[in-house]
Amino acid sequence: MTSDDHKTPMLEPDDFVIVRKRKKYRFAQFANTRNCYELVQWQKLDKKSSEIVLEVGAGTGLFLVELATLHPEKTYIALDVKADRLQKGGREAESRGLNNIFFVRSRADQLLQVVSAGSVQELWLTFSDPFPKKSDAKRRLTAPNFLEIYKKALVFKNAELYMKTDSHALFDWSLEQFAAHNWQIQQLTNDLHESNLEDEYKIMTTYEKKWTQQNLPIYFVSVAPNHR
Numbered sequence: 001m002t003s004d005d006h007k008t009p010m011l012e013p014d015d016f017v018i019v020r021k022r023k024k025y026r027f028a029q030f031a032n033t034r035n036c037y038e039l040v041q042w043q044k045l046d047k048k049s050s051e052i053v054l055e056v057g058a059g060t061g062l063f064l065v066e067l068a069t070l071h072p073e074k075t076y077i078a079l080d081v082k083a084d085r086l087q088k089g090g091r092e093a094e095s096r097g098l099n100n101i102f103f104v105r106s107r108a109d110q111l112l113q114v115v116s117a118g119s120v121q122e123l124w125l126t127f128s129d130p131f132p133k134k135s136d137a138k139r140r141l142t143a144p145n146f147l148e149i150y151k152k153a154l155v156f157k158n159a160e161l162y163m164k165t166d167s168h169a170l171f172d173w174s175l176e177q178f179a180a181h182n183w184q185i186q187q188l189t190n191d192l193h194e195s196n197l198e199d200e201y202k203i204m205t206t207y208e209k210k211w212t213q214q215n216l217p218i219y220f221v222s223v224a225p226n227h228r
């Protein structure tokens, strides 16, 4: 037996075709789902929503689908760069007949092209990629450049940013960024699912289901921007 025997078997050219076809199919699903938008399409719509609940890096967006089901009076937007993930939430929302949730394919730094300044009441960052390399710190969704953008979106009284993560390193780093940029901590726990915080915070995202099955604690913080 050589050391190569332990490796994943090599993919044949046809396997790549299947993976690419599956992705293509999911992209097509995104394009054909009523509540899913490319940024340029979204910008052409006549939108008047305010007090929006926005999730940045939403993945499938299934967490927001649950919240949108509970609160038909609110407007929800799931933002992610990956259409093949977002279409899952889009199709689920469609099958539930929800008309208060939208899925927009966009980068986080384009957020103020998705929503108007001051129109967001709640901004969720759930299981954001930790980007552990120091050289990638700017890509973390709690990096100072993103916090500046979020501050412009969150100007309502009581507007807050909510963060859930399994990454202790990202959580600690993010707390430092919040403190350095004048955000005020409202609620904090190192074990969300054992805490007595609101049940709605405990509704699980797609990644959260994976991590809790491995008995990992979920870190949670909510912060308010200080505009002074």
Ligand SMILES: C[S@@+](CC[C@H](N)C(=O)[O-])C[C@H]1O[C@@H](n2cnc3c(N)ncnc32)[C@H](O)[C@@H]1O
Residues within 6 Å of the ligand: 056, 057, 058, 059, 060, 061, 079, 080, 081, 082, 085, 106, 107, 108, 109, 125, 126, 127, 128, 129, 205, 206, 207, 208
């Ligand atoms: C680890 S996944 C978590 C997905 C989801 N929030 C969950 O908990 O299931 C991180 C997501 O963030 C998205 N993402 C990372 N950087 C982004 C950026 N700059 N703009 C938009 N989405 C981003 C990725 O495409 C990915 O879907």
